[in-house]
Amino acid sequence: xxxxxxxxxxxxxxxxxxxxxxxxxxxxxxxxxxxxxxxxxxxxxxxxxxxxxxxxxxxxxxxxxxxxxxxxxxxxxxxxxxxxxxxxxxxxxxxxxxxxxxxxxxxxxxxxxxxxxxxxxxxxxxxxxxxxxxxxxxxxxxxxxxxxxxxxxxxxxxxxxxxxxxxxxxxxxxxxxxxxxxxxxxxxxxxxxxxxxxxxxxxxxxxxxxxxxxxxxxxxxxxxxxxxxxxxxxxxxxxxxxxxxxxxxxxxxxxxxxxxxxxxxxxxxxxxxxxxxxxxxx
Amino acid sequence: xxxxxxxxxxxxxxxxxxxxxxxxxxxxxxxxxxxxxxxxxxxxxxxxxxxxxxxxxxxxxxxxxxxxxxxxxxxxxxxxxxxxxxxxxxxxxxxxxxxxxxxxxxxxxxxxxxxxxxxxxxxxxxxxxxxxxxxxxxxxxxxxxxxxxxxxxxxxxxxxxxxxxxxxxxxxxxxxxxxxxxxxxxxxxxxxxxxxxxxxxxxxxxxxxxxxxxxxxxxxxxxxxxxxxxxxxxxxxxxxxxxxxxxxxxxxxxxxxxxxxxxxxxxxxxxxxxxxxxx
Numbered sequence: 001x002x003x004x005x006x007x008x009x010x011x012x013x014x015x016x017x018x019x020x021x022x023x024x025x026x027x028x029x030x031x032x033x034x035x036x037x038x039x040x041x042x043x044x045x046x047x048x049x050x051x052x053x054x055x056x057x058x059x060x061x062x063x064x065x066x067x068x069x070x071x072x073x074x075x076x077x078x079x080x081x082x083x084x085x086x087x088x089x090x091x092x093x094x095x096x097x098x099x100x101x102x103x104x105x106x107x108x109x110x111x112x113x114x115x116x117x118x119x120x121x122x123x124x125x126x127x128x129x130x131x132x133x134x135x136x137x138x139x140x141x142x143x144x145x146x147x148x149x150x151x152x153x154x155x156x157x158x159x160x161x162x163x164x165x166x167x168x169x170x171x172x173x174x175x176x177x178x179x180x181x182x183x184x185x186x187x188x189x190x191x192x193x194x195x196x197x198x199x200x201x202x203x204x205x206x207x208x209x210x211x212x213x214x215x216x217x218x219x220x221x222x223x224x225x226x227x228x229x230x231x232x233x234x235x236x237x238x239x240x241x242x243x244x245x246x247x248x249x250x251x252x253x254x255x256x257x258x259x260x261x262x263x264x265x266x267x268x269x270x271x272x273x274x275x276x277x278x279x280x281x282x
Numbered sequence: 283x284x285x286x287x288x289x290x291x292x293x294x295x296x297x298x299x300x301x302x303x304x305x306x307x308x309x310x311x312x313x314x315x316x317x318x319x320x321x322x323x324x325x326x327x328x329x330x331x332x333x334x335x336x337x338x339x340x341x342x343x344x345x346x347x348x349x350x351x352x353x354x355x356x357x358x359x360x361x362x363x364x365x366x367x368x369x370x371x372x373x374x375x376x377x378x379x380x381x382x383x384x385x386x387x388x389x390x391x392x393x394x395x396x397x398x399x400x401x402x403x404x405x406x407x408x409x410x411x412x413x414x415x416x417x418x419x420x421x422x423x424x425x426x427x428x429x430x431x432x433x434x435x436x437x438x439x440x441x442x443x444x445x446x447x448x449x450x451x452x453x454x455x456x457x458x459x460x461x462x463x464x465x466x467x468x469x470x471x472x473x474x475x476x477x478x479x480x481x482x483x484x485x486x487x488x489x490x491x492x493x494x495x496x497x498x499x500x501x502x503x504x505x506x507x508x509x510x511x512x513x514x515x516x517x518x519x520x521x522x523x524x525x526x527x528x529x530x531x532x533x534x535x536x537x538x539x540x541x542x543x544x545x546x547x548x549x550x551x552x553x554x555x556x557x558x559x560x561x
Contacts, residue, residue, distance in 0.1 A: 048465055051472045059475040062494075066485040067336075068343050186320050193324040196331040205335050210342040 028116040032124025040128060053132060057082050057140045061148065064205065070148045074206055079144040080232040083137040085204050087170055088224060092195045094129035095174030098122065100187035118270075122178075126171070152235055159234040161241075162248060165255040166227035172258025173223070179262075179269035203228045223254035300399045307403025308410065311373070315411045326415040329368070333361045333419055336484050337426060349486040351515040355430060358423035359514060360483035363507040365415050366449035367481060370503075371474045373408020374453020377401045378545070379466035397545055401457050405450045433517030441509035441523055444530045448502035451534035451541070452477075458544025481507055502537055505530035 044052060060082055068075040102108040111121055144150040177194060181187025198204065201215060202224035209229075211219055219225050230247040233239035241248065316322055340353040348356045377400065381387040390400065432438055456473070460466035478484070480498040487498050487508070498504045509526035512518035 043465070044468060045465075048468050048472075052468060055472050056475050059479045063479055063484050064339070066489050067339050067345075072343065074339075074342055184320065186318050189318065189320040189324050193320065193327060196324065196327045199335055200331045205339050206342045210338065212338075 025116055025120040028114070028120035029124040029127070032121040033127045034124075036125045036128035037131060040132070049132075053136045054139055054143075057086070057136060058143060061140070061144060065148055070150075075148075076150055076236050077207055077232050078205060079140065079148070079150050080235050081204050081228045083140045084166065084228045084231050086133045086136040086140070087167060088198060088202065088204065089195070090129045090133045091170040091174040092177060092191045092198065094132075095126055095171070096177030096181055096191045096194070097187040098125050099178050100181040100185065103182070103185075112274075126174070153238045154235045155238045155240055158239060158241055158244070159231065162227065162230040162234050162244075162251070165248070165251045166223070166231060169223040169227065169251060169254040169258050172254075172260070172262035175259070175262030175266045179266040182273050183269045198222070198224055201225070207232075220250075223251055223258065226251040226254070299394075300396050303395045303399035304403040304406060307400050308407035311404045311407030312411055315373075315407070322414075325412065326418045329361050329365050329415050330418050330422060332364065333357055333422055336360075349488060349511075351511070352427070352429045354423060354426045354428040355515045356486070356511065357484065358419065358428045359507060359511045360481075361419050362416060362445065362510065363481050363483045363503055364478055365412050365419070366445055366503055366506075367452075367474060367477045367483075368415075369405065369408045369412050370449045370453040370456060371470050371477070373411070374401060374405030374450060375456030375460055376466060376470060377404040377453075377457050378461040378548075380404075382461070391549060397549065398454075398542060401454060401545070402450065405453045408453075409446065409449070430514050431517045432514055434513060434519045437513040437518055437520045437523045438510070440520070440527060441506065441513045444527055444534070445503070445506040445510055448506040448530050448534045448537075451502055451537040454541025455537040455544070456541075458541050458548055461545075461548050477501065477503070480504060483507065499529070500533060500536075502530050502533035505533060 041049065061079065064078050065075060068078060099108060102111060112118065114121065141150075141152070145152070177187075177190065181190055184190060201208075201211070201219040201222055203211075203219065204224070207229055208216060208219045208225035226247045230239075230244045230251060233244045233247070237243075315325075336357050337354060340348070340357075345353060347353065378387065378390075378397075381390050391397070456470075460469055480487075480494070480501045481504045482490075482498060487495055487504060490498065505526045509518075509523040509530060512523050512526060516522075
């Protein structure tokens with residue numbers, strides 16, 4: 001008779017060396033990234049993936065090339081903003097829905113019981129979305145260049161800093177949305193609701209400076225408008241740090257504050273859900 | 283124990299049965315859609331924000347008129363078209379897929395209810411669910427000065443009816459198209475954007491490149507939106523809107539026919555291959 005597996009409990013604290021623990025966390029992150037990427041590719045298929053990634057930006061570009069005219073500064077801004085919008089959509093619809101999606105699949109509880117920190121597998125899942133974001137952003141810029149004649153004059157160091165700050169700020173926002181989605185159990189309608197607000201106030205279609213006063217003030221309380229303006233200026237007009245500090249400074253503030261706020265809120269909401277015993281309810 | 287026989291054939295067949303099925307399904311669909319407060323809040327918000335953003339985009343571009351009418355009015359009717367596409371894609375078109383996801387598709391196909399009546403019921407429930415969205419968009423239109431110019435109330439009424447009919451017809455076609463793919467959600471997400479573009483909701487179809495304009499002629503909602511715009515913004519008479527209404531009727535009939543045939547074929551194929559409740 002085979003001996004049964006030794007009983008263990010995830011609540012048992014096992015002392016491990018920091019290096020070993022870090023290796024385990026990294027392995028968990030990579031494994032969850034691979035698993036989620038494979039699952040996404042399997043579910044969408046090559047044609048479905050290409051259609052999902054390309055149709056929305058392509059349609060939007062066609063519509064707004066007619067509204068703005070292809071040689072206007074608004075259209076050039078729009079193209080870069082659409083590339084940045086892929087990060088925003090990733091935050092809202094991917095990061096924001098991750099936990100609720102796992103709950104619907106019945107895998108959330110096992111994930112929370114896995115012998116690694118939740119940030120390890122959560123980071124892996126988030127990275128799977130980043131791959132799609134990079135593909136779509138690149139496609140938007142290439143299509144705009146080839147089919148609509150948009151020309152770029154990038155300041156690479158400034159662009160890199162702006163994109164990084166923007167991504168970190170959005171990651172913090174994503175953690176907050178993810179926690180709320182877990183709490184209210186309706187993350188997809190929540191994501192649609194949030195995205196509607198960002199469409200209006202985030203400068204996804206034109207610079208925030210074009211908004212009426214009534215909307216411009218709340219728009220300035222969000223990182224999206226600052227990020228898209230900074231990225232647009234750095235990508236299109238070779239803007240230096242001195243030219244766009246007014247956008248980069250608030251963006252840096254959001255990048256410093258939102259991840260901390262996100263992690264705190266996420267932990268608080270997660271604890272609330274576990275206390276209620278609703279981890280696997282939906 | 284007494285047990286009532288639920289089947290009272292042959293009286294319950296035919297029109298009465300279909301009518302009951304449509305109403306019961308519409309009611310169930312409406313109850314399901316309104317079960318969560320967040321759904322009730324967000325549904326009108328999406329087209330409302332789209333209207334506001336599109337209007338501000340035209341303002342930023344310095345354009346006061348589109349196709350000879352004011353931007354606010356042009357977009358108002360376009361957003362009505364957009365709401366109808368939402369209904370066709372996410373309500374009527376997703377009917378069978380929703381049943382599959384909820385594990386009720388086998389029961390549905392084994393029941394004596396007409397599949398067409400079930401889909402029509404979902405479509406009807408979806409349209410009722412989206413009425414508040416039409417109302418808030420209309421209110422925003424009034425607030426930003428959408429300028430209506432109605433010459434023939436009959437033309438307006440007929441155009442509005444055709445807008446609803448075209449949404450239902452498109453939904454039937456999509457229902458058949460979605461169901462065997464087992465990727466309905468993905469396809470719905472993808473297809474709504476080309477439909478919105480081809481419908482000419484934000485930009486006039488007249489400004490499309492030739493090939494895109496030709497493609498858009500096959501979309502019934504595009505003709506219906508043209509008719510509603512003509513009758514409500516340019517005082518179009520019944521004679522003026524007749525070509526658009528005719529185009530809408532032909533395209534709607536084609537969608538309906540293809541949809542009904544497709545659904546029958548899908549059911550037959552799914553039963554034979556045993557894939558009815560797989561997803």
